[in-house]
Amino acid sequence: xxxxxxxxxxxxxxxxxxxxxxxxxxxxxxxxxxxxxxxxxxxxxxxxxxxxxxxxxxxxxxxxxxxxxxxxxxxxxxxxxxxxxxxxxxxxxxxxxxxxxxxxxxxxxxxxxxxxxxxxxxxxxxxxxxxxxxxxxxxxxxxxxxxxxxxxxxxxxxxxxxxxxxxxxxxxxxxxxxxxxxxxxxxxxxxxxxxxxxxxxxxxxxxxxxxxxxxxxxxxxxxxxxxxxxxxxxxxxxxxxxxxxxxxxxxxxxxxxxxxxxxxxxxxxxxxxxxxxxxxxxxxxx
Amino acid sequence: xxxxxxxxxxxxxxxxxxxxxxxxxxxxxxxxxxxxxxxxxxxxxxxxxxxxxxxxxxxxxxxxxxxxxxxxxxxxxxxxxxxxxxxxxxxxxxxxxxxxxxxxxxxxxxxxxxxxxxxxxxxxxxxxxxxxxxxxxxxxxxxxxxxxxxxxxxxxxxxxxxxxxxxxxxxxxxxxxxxxxxxxxxxxxxxxx
Numbered sequence: 001x002x003x004x005x006x007x008x009x010x011x012x013x014x015x016x017x018x019x020x021x022x023x024x025x026x027x028x029x030x031x032x033x034x035x036x037x038x039x040x041x042x043x044x045x046x047x048x049x050x051x052x053x054x055x056x057x058x059x060x061x062x063x064x065x066x067x068x069x070x071x072x073x074x075x076x077x078x079x080x081x082x083x084x085x086x087x088x089x090x091x092x093x094x095x096x097x098x099x100x101x102x103x104x105x106x107x108x109x110x111x112x113x114x115x116x117x118x119x120x121x122x123x124x125x126x127x128x129x130x131x132x133x134x135x136x137x138x139x140x141x142x143x144x145x146x147x148x149x150x151x152x153x154x155x156x157x158x159x160x161x162x163x164x165x166x167x168x169x170x171x172x173x174x175x176x177x178x179x180x181x182x183x184x185x186x187x188x189x190x191x192x193x194x195x196x197x198x199x200x201x202x203x204x205x206x207x208x209x210x211x212x213x214x215x216x217x218x219x220x221x222x223x224x225x226x227x228x229x230x231x232x233x234x235x236x237x238x239x240x241x242x243x244x245x246x247x248x249x250x251x252x253x254x255x256x257x258x259x260x261x262x263x264x265x266x267x268x269x270x271x272x273x274x275x276x277x278x279x280x281x282x283x284x285x286x
Numbered sequence: 287x288x289x290x291x292x293x294x295x296x297x298x299x300x301x302x303x304x305x306x307x308x309x310x311x312x313x314x315x316x317x318x319x320x321x322x323x324x325x326x327x328x329x330x331x332x333x334x335x336x337x338x339x340x341x342x343x344x345x346x347x348x349x350x351x352x353x354x355x356x357x358x359x360x361x362x363x364x365x366x367x368x369x370x371x372x373x374x375x376x377x378x379x380x381x382x383x384x385x386x387x388x389x390x391x392x393x394x395x396x397x398x399x400x401x402x403x404x405x406x407x408x409x410x411x412x413x414x415x416x417x418x419x420x421x422x423x424x425x426x427x428x429x430x431x432x433x434x435x436x437x438x439x440x441x442x443x444x445x446x447x448x449x450x451x452x453x454x455x456x457x458x459x460x461x462x463x464x465x466x467x468x469x470x471x472x473x474x475x476x477x478x479x
Contacts, residue, residue: 017442041453047405050398052380053377054467058460204323
């Protein structure tokens with residue numbers, strides 16, 4: 001059985017509980033053992049890297065050091081795209097010798113930079129693998145048309161995320177196609193949803209949400225699949241605002257990739273948190 | 287032939303904090319073309335880069351752009367010169383917060399401060415506290431998204447208590463150490479620059 005360290009991050013314990021539940025349930029079912037990093041702390045998110053670069057690197061490196069030195073594991077699963085970005089940035093900053101000295105001085109214990117940071121798409125696409133995944137499918141989606149929305153931090157900047165094609169990534173498309181979906185080709189795959197600006201710049205985020213979802217629908221999608229808690233919350237909660245401002249709006253369900261995988265491999269609905277969404281998902285998940 | 291090495295104090299400060307030499311920018315504006323928030327402010331990534339080259343800090347700090355930037359990394363990804371534009375923007379945000387140079391119509395700056403404090407206080411982000419403190423310190427937001435917040439509470443997506451189990455002491459220790467090193471470096475730049 002394969003074992004990975006697991007870094008859930010703050011959102012997976014609150015607004016993205018269903019991502020945590022469905023990720024754990026699918027990992028169990030697919031024979032991937034997840035060991036949560038003991039006493040993990042926040043990755044620092046965007047607020048710390050816009051106020052102190054050194055602390056922004058030290059917080060994730062402290063977690064990576066625990067995986068390497070304490071847990072003796074090679075890789076860590078980080079389903080939240082924002083946390084994935086910060087932990088990857090920790091590894092990236094460690095490659096700069098001057099920064100590395102400062103970071104380790106702040107962290108206070110050694111880290112050799114060996115831990116691979118894997119996001120939600122990587123886990124299904126590479127750690128489990130498409131062949132293995134296909135073998136486990138018991139309830140395939142019969143040609144459901146979905147738009148895979150990658151947002152920003154799964155792929156950008158490529159020097160940090162190591163993404164092969166940051167402008168038009170396709171690994172999530174490969175995973176949903178393995179589940180029996182049809183991944184539509186569309187234009188806003190990697191456009192920004194507004195991230196946590198949604199807490200104070202609601203009008204701007206309504207515009208960004210509308211632009212993304214209108215294109216998904218125009219390209220034929222019946223649902224949007226995501227791998228980031230911030231993307232999910234914005235696209236899911238801001239559609240009422242779009243409808244109020246523009247009228248005539250057909251809501252699109254916004255579903256985590258881990259929920260899609262869970263449904264296809266036969267994880268009971270109750271473990272997937274399908275009732276946590278603002279826009280009902282049962283029309284496509286039932 | 288003589289060569290000229292341009293320099294401004296602002297550009298030097300940015301370089302020492304972010305490692306970016308802003309004079310590599312030749313204003314092709316690919317960063318701004320892809321920027322999702324450029325339409326909502328007067329400045330945009332390319333004008334920010336130009337203003338740093340010319341040492342025009344007022345122009346940057348009086349505009350709302352820094353506090354609309356979502357950190358989407360499109361500018362950095364697309365720069366043909368390989369400039370980490372986002373790192374420049376982050377460094378400018380840090381300076382604005384440190385020196386109190388945030389414009390009035392920039393509610394996001396408040397959220398950044400509260401977010402950092404919440405992480406220091408609990409070791410993890412306590413979202414409910416962040417939302418409540420934001421409403422208290424920014425009364426104009428009092429009634430924003432109340433209906434949605436209630437729906438999320440009902441669905442169990444917002445916790446009423448902070449997380450347990452985080453190594454808070456480690457965060458406190460690292461924050462102190464990082465701040466000490468950062469301010470020593472900033473002082474060094476001011477003395478030599």
